[in-house]
Amino acid sequence: MKPLALLSVSDKAGLLELARELSTVYNYQLISSGGTAKALKAAELDVTKVSDYTGAPEILGGRVKTLHPRIHGGILARLELPEHQQDLEDNAIQPIRIVVVNLYPFEATIAKSDVTLADAIENIDIGGPTLIRASAKNYQHVAVLSSPSQYADFLAELQAHDGATTLEFRQKLAIAAFQHTQAYDLAIANYLNQQTISAPIPSTVADAEPSEPLTSNLSSSYTLLCNNPKPLRYGENPHQPATWYQVGATPKGWSAAQLLQGKELSYNNLLDLESARRIIAEFADDLPCAVIVKHNNPCGVAIAPTIAEAYQKAFDADSTSAFGGIVALNRAIDEETAKLLTKTFLECVVAPACVPSVAAILGKKQNLRVLVLSDLKHGSAETVKTIAGGMLVQRADDEAVNPEKWQIVTQKQPTPAQLKELAFTWKVCRHVKSNAITITKNFTTLGIGAGQMNRVGSTKIAIEQAGENTQGACLASDGFFPFDDTVRTAAAAGIVAIAQPGGSLRDADSIKAADELGLVMVFTGVRHFLH
Template sequence: MKPLALLSVSDKTGLLDLARELSTTYNFQLISSGGTAKAIKAAELEVTKVSDYTGAPEILGGRVKTLHPRIHGGILARLDLPEHQQDLNDNAIQPIRIVVVNLYPFEETIAKPNVTLEDAIENIDIGGPTLIRASAKNYKHVAVLSNPSQYAELLEELKANNGETTLEFRKKLAVAAFKHTQSYDTAIAKYLSGDLVSNLESLEEKSTNTLSSSYTLLCNNPKPLRYGENPHQPATWYQVGATPKGWSAAQQLQGKELSFNNLLDLEAARSIIAEFGDDQPAAVIIKHNNPCGVAIGSTIAEAYQKAFEADSTSAFGGIVALNRPIDEETAQLLNKTFLECVVAPACVPSVASILSKKQNLRVLVLSDFHQGSHETVKTIAGGMLVQRSDDESVKPDTWKVVTQKQPTPEQLQELIFAWKVSRHVKSNAIVITKDSTTIGIGAGQMNRVGSAKIALEQAGEKAQGAFLASDGFFPFDDSVRTAAAAGITAIVQPGGSLRDADSIKAADELGLVMVLTGIRHFLH
């Protein structure tokens, strides 16, 4: 009697080659359902439909096909137990030795624009995960393949072992299978939870201060990195979800492989450049996860040059993000200094030869800078912290001018620019800008006065007539007075201190504009 192999796949990549080898070279009897059986039969290979093997028709529009004792008995039977052998004989069930299954494309379905809940539900596989889990549970007797990438390895295993598979090989496949079904179930749970949240929010029943009662990270496609933040730290880059998006979907045009630190800095650059949308050309230069230069210009070349000149010393070895395609003029400017990475939504064809002169420069194309994560995750001992990302749009119409002096429209636009940058600087953050360009940044200091002094010292004489943004409130009026003494014209800050009145009074005394946003942007 021929050994049985069950094939039931949604993704038919490599299916026919595998079926042909199993059938003709290793003499397996093939059992298949639905479209898989149809594809194998069309290739003129012998195949038995599941419904013919079980004697039970496919029902409920295909929802029930393989859920049958003759299938699952053949998969779950322990061949080393006489009582299992007896059950197989009594019920005319033959052991199934190889199971090849991949699942309905749930994540691909929900990634489509305007997908309906009904479409998503119908792409939740039931029989497939059941087959995979049953086969993986009984890996001592069954080889389960859950991804077309495993087909070649199976055939090599059969060739090396006279048509058999080793226990070690089957166990490895079982581990991959359980990881696969875990990821699949997690994707479904996250999608349905999101749908539930949407419904609750529409009824105004969802608290803004709560997240899910459980949290699972769905990670795939691991890419080992040379090392982590330092050479003695191993590191791996995981893709979240089955469908590449964000940096996993970016195209690297040239340069060395991305490092752990590159990716962290690229994400910091992406989050800042996303603030400026497509309205005006914008450029940002990141160093050690903080911006050292951010600017808006009439052209992308001008924006980059302004950002570079904001702190040309720190820009050396930096990460650059641009919200416009890299043109020839910008490429020439980029080549003038050592940079680690440049990312833009596109590159005009003629710049390839210019940028290639810097062979180690990593040049990436990321089509959508706005596709960030809606949650941030940080690990702590024994657990992790999860929060909704600080991605709420800047809303100047909700700001409150608290000084006697009112901002002009031009001053308000500069304050908006400074505020957008400040939310991406490590707190305590002080950002000083002029002409839509950062001229001084104080980041990560233990007190706000220290950050202000660093930013003002960096700005120097340019601070005359400049603008200051603070990511948190001023607990005292000392920073306001220090800023005024350096020449600052207007300040934007969240407010909320018990001593707000002192800071406002100082601003009025010194002839400053002060605007309160009512929202804080600490970045730890």
């Protein structure tokens, strides 16, 4: 009697080659269902339909095909146990030694713009995961293939062991199978969670703590399923091993970026690239904008009529810190910009596109990593940080900047130009490590104070960096002013307008100081701490 191999796949890549080897070289009897059986028969391979083998028809429009004792008894039987052998004999069940299954394309289905909930539900595979899990559980006797990418190694294993597989190999297949079904179930759970909970998380007002916990759209359990590991040379420092994982089955974000030239990305490159992407996302639909990041903080951000001008302005804002920096652009890299990019040492440049003719220009800097990421605007909906024994998950700080909701708290009113500048500096400030102060003029950063333990310290750093250019500039602070000292320090340097969240018990002191000194001050009502 021939050994049995069950094949039931949605992705038929490599199917015929595998089936032909199993049938003609290793003398397996093929059992299959639905479209897989049709494909095998069309290739003139000897195949038994599942319904013929079980004596039970496919029902419910194909929802029930392989859920039958003759199938699962053949997969789950422990052949070393006499009682299992007896059950197989009593029920005319033959052991199934190979199971080849991959699942309905659920993630591809929900990625379609016009997908309905009904479509998504019909693409939730039931029989497939059941077959995979049963086979993986009994890997002592069953080899389970859950991806076409495994076929070549599997055939090589059969060839190396006279048509058999080692226990070690089957265990690796089982681990991959359970990881596959875990990812599949997680994609379904996340999708259904989004369908049932649609209310956005309300934002806090300034620094005031809410009396009740905010309503969260995070599920009661949170799982990060990471795959496609890419070992990195090291982590933040050479003594720290590191790996880059892709979240989810479909490449997106930096996993979907195209590296046009340069070395592989490092751990620190990726951290800085994400910081740069978050800032450029603020201006994705704006005029040409350039961002330069160093150690997760912006050192230059600028808007200009052309992308080359924007980059030059951002570079000039802090040319010392820009050395070895990360650049993000919201326009395609053109020849003029490419020439500017090669004038100094940079680690990485990312843009939504790259004009083909610039390859020769950028190629002169062979170590410069040049990436194309068509969607720089959209990132993760949540941020995740690990702590001892757990992790912290929050909605990403993607609160839209809306100056129409701001409160003008001073006697002096902002001009339309000042209001636009305040919006620009506020957008940059939210991406600077707290305590954060940004000073800008003509849509260009002049001074940035980042990560200081007190706000006045950050203000002094930003003012010193900006120098005489602070005359007529605007300032933003990611948190409120507990005292009026920041206002007075800013005014003495020539700052004319300030954006801050408000919400301090001493707001009146800061407003009074601003009025005395003739400053404009607005309260945004939103705090943007970044730790």
